[in-house]
Amino acid sequence: MSPFINLDGKRALVTSGTRGAGAATVALFRELGARVLTAARSRPDRVDEAMFVPADLTTPDGCAKLAAAVRERLGGIDVIVHMLGGSSAPAGGFAALNDAVWSKELDSNLMPAIRLDRALVPAMVAQGHGVVIHVTSIQRQLPLPQSTTAYAAAKAALSTYSKSLSKEVSPKGVRVVRVSPGWIETEAAVRLAERLAKDAGTDYEGGKRIIMDSLGGIPIGRPSKPDEIANLIAFLASDRAGTITGTEYVIDGGTIPTV
Template identity: 50%
Template sequence: MEQFNFNNELAGKITLVTGGTKGTGKAIAERLLTAGATVIVTARHTPETLNDKLHFISADLSKHLGIQKLVTEVLKQFGRLDILINNIGGSETKGGGFAVLSDEDWEESLQINLLAPVRLDRGFLPQMLEQKSGIIIHIASIQGRLPLYDSTLPYAAAKAGLINYSKGLSNEVSPKGVRVLTVSPGWIKTTSSVAMMERIAQSSNITVEEATKSVIDALGGIPIGRPAQPEEIAEFIGFLVSPRANYLTGTEYVIDGGTIPTI
């Protein structure tokens, strides 16, 4: 059986983390950096502070042209991509149920949460298939199974689509050397999740604490008693993209503190 060296186990690997300048994406990028990878991060705007060992490329991934720009720049500067972490995503739709959601709300959620990963995969997969190796991680959400109708229904629908797409893609490309996996976190304590609670509170005319409780109740509770920390998600992804996980592909991994009530 192959013996793995856990020190610098990603040395020589070129990695891209979308949405890698804050929150969970930032934690993932820094975790892969500590494993020896060359890590590229991307976001719409240049962050005020960034680890100087990370390579930043500005791109609007909600637009097709933004993705084309990113793919071109990565392959031009680095020659290839070994690991793609499709972390970009989120929801800014208003609370109030289906009736308050416009076509624009739906289209925006689908663009960033489903079509952006699809387009990025399409951009980088030909080169991965040519080198007969690569890893693609799709960051989905437990809302793909537990949609919150009051505030994030388009997001939940997009993530459900991403989970299904990821499984289908893995069936196609795993025999050709590319592993494809899905990670579906539950509630993660980030600045974005705090902002979402504030939006729900404002639209529903309740306190942030009441909004937080309403979301926990809608999820059926979190048995472990708290949201995840970004670093906890990052640590698991660090394992999935390592040589230790070489036999894993086509699987969705749920990290939710026990939230989903089924097995």
């Protein structure tokens, strides 16, 4: 019996695929038969050099370098997963966010997708097929004013851009979809929960509860695992999702409280 999802022969790019949900996505894509490239500023020891491109994707030059590597190493592209994102903005609300902070958040969470799509999606259109997956965030609907205003705004812009791109290229055979995660239990999230637990004099589960409470609660009672995010992305990238385009899939354990 053939597997439900098969990515045999697919040429895929997964940005920020060396840790967290990105690494889980790279591993699953390879397990399902795809040829995968990923990129980050530096290569961790555990990442295969043959599938890695050192590039700073917050810069135009880094995106151009990665796009050239995709053409050279893969000979084309069938799937792009824009996983790169994150925030280093200071706490303190909107007044603490100067122009440099805003530029950094946009350069991390919006511009890499725009630049890489501009470089690679025309080839998808020319071949008549392809899938682009933009990883957004529930923060675009549920921003935390003290800490994620700029990040949330950048992810909202990414979501709007993604919808517009889907309307342009879907009639030409290229599907464009969004995946919107809530809190994911990555290595960085574990470290944060441990720090909060220590400060509050509680254990790791207590630290997790502090984070979940700050989000207004997670009805399912836990964060998502990186593998669970990867499972959704793999399905959307596969031919099983052949008529899914232009929409967003929220995977947040029920965190968003509205319809």
